[in-house]
Amino acid sequence: MVAIEIDRPGGPDVLKPGTRPVPVPASDEILIRVEAAGINGPDVLQRKGHYNPPPGASDIPGLEIAGRVAAIGGSVTAFAVGDLVAALVTGGGYADYAIANEKVTFAVPKGLSITEAAALPETFMTVWLNLCDRGGFKAGESVLIHGGASGIGTTATMLARQLGASKIITTVSSPAQQEASLRLGADVAVNYLEEDFVAVAKNATGGAGVDIILDIIAGDYVARNYDSAAMNGRIMQISVLKGPAKDLDLWPMLFKRLTHSGTTLRSRSHDDKKAILDQLEQHVWPLIANGLVKPEIYRTFAFADAVEAHALIDSGTHIGKIVLLNPPA
Structure with a gap:
């Protein structure tokens, strides 16, 4: 063959x-x-x-x-x-x-x-594992999805919408990806090349922060995810496209009682x-x-x-x- x-x-x-x-x-x-x-x-x-x-x-x-x-x-x-x-x-x-x-x-x-x-x-199995199984998503919770135009991102957006997310925020890199992400169910699609997703996520949730974050990026996103998360928020690390965490202060994890979990399928x-x-x-x-x-x-x-x-x-x-x-x- x-x-x-x-x-x-x-x-x-x-x-x-x-x-x-x-x-x-x-x-x-x-x-x-x-x-x-x-x-x-x-x-x-x-x-x-x-x-x-x-x-x-x-x-x-x-x-x-x-x-x-x-x-x-x-x-x-x-x-x-x-x-x-x-x-x-x-x-x-x-x-x-x-x-x-x-x-x-x-x-x-x-x-x-x-x-x-x-x-x-x-x-779909990766998204379900991280969003619903390990992430413990419940209807009415907010979700931040990094790489919103990726296969993982588009799938997570559609599933979160159908499962009753209160607010879906995605990060993308172009107007075309923003348009597609909104079409698939995102409430807010952040062009991370032009806007700070931390500020947008906080604004979109009335300052409370996001309940669940799905991250395929890592690198400097880890610390920014902690800043974006709500009290008792869950950060699900799916991949590490930007490599190891950078300038990471663990105090927000303690103060907010965050859970940061990683897994591979x-x-x-x-x-x-x-x-x-x-x-x-x-x-x-x-x-x-x-x-x-x-x-x-x-x-x-x-x-x-x-x-x-x-x-x-x-x-x-x-x-x-x-x-x-x-x-x-």
């Missing part, structure tokens, strides 16, 4: 097509003929050499896929060859075929295309991931079926154009998800 490999750590140009054996599923695994694969921040970090796959995972990038079941392991009972499915994988998504555990594979939700389904697992057990997926099927799939929520697709590329796709995501100008397409064999 053809796979998009990482030749060496670096920019988009290090992504190269290569040839690999078609993987063989274990007893509890499914072999999927990949027709679409979502691109995510962890793929970019892995490409740059900053996020190695967990032990036993494929070194091929790609964490979310959709396609048809090509083969099943001996103990798999929920799926059959030919089923149209999506899955969260620990790696290997940028390839003709990929292996997924049965527990983190699911039928494409009603109302979604194959492209949209491939943009769902990593992003990729290294969790299949059982943990299945529990998150079960929550999505219960609470989010009906929203998808009713047309209230779905992945925001910005652009698609052929697998052969993975370099161009990664260059676009590196530019930070996109709105929503970028997906690689691999026509059926």
Whole structure:
């Protein structure tokens, strides 16, 4: 099979097509003929050499896929060859075929295309984990979402709106991203190149601060998040695009009784991931079926154009998800 490999750590140009054996599923695994694969921040970090796959995972990038079941392991009972499915994988998504555990594979939700389904697992599961599970979001709370135009940001905005957030504030970097973020449900979209998101967040919440902050940025945002947060606020660290925290004073954490929590999805057990997926099927799939929520697709590329796709995501100008397409064999 053809796979998009990482030749060496670096920019988009290090992504190269290569040839690999078609993987063989274990007893509890499914072999999927990949027709679409979502691109995510962890793929970019892995490409740059900053996020190695967990032990036993494929070194091929790609964490979310959709396609048809090509083969099943001996103990798999929920799926059959030919089923149209999506899955969260620990790696290997940028390839003709990929292996997924049965527990983190699911039928494409009603109302979604194959492209949209491939943009769902990593992003929606990450948002649910941080906003609702670990973040403990409750209807009536306010939310600040950094990277509001990213796949994580657009998904979090839509879900927070449907789940009853009192105020949704996002940070973006262009008028086009502001417009899109407001369309998806934000009350305020801050162009961080022109405005101070701390001041805007405080003003939007009447000086109280924000209840939950979803942050993919880190760096100097950590201290500013503490300043933006309300009493008993929760800061959920999803990624660290700007590196380690800078000039961090912990006094606001103590004074405001803040909780700052970080987590990754990729290294969790299949059982943990299945529990998150079960929550999505219960609470989010009906929203998808009713047309209230779905992945925001910005652009698609052929697998052969993975370099161009990664260059676009590196530019930070996109709105929503970028997906690689691999026509059926």
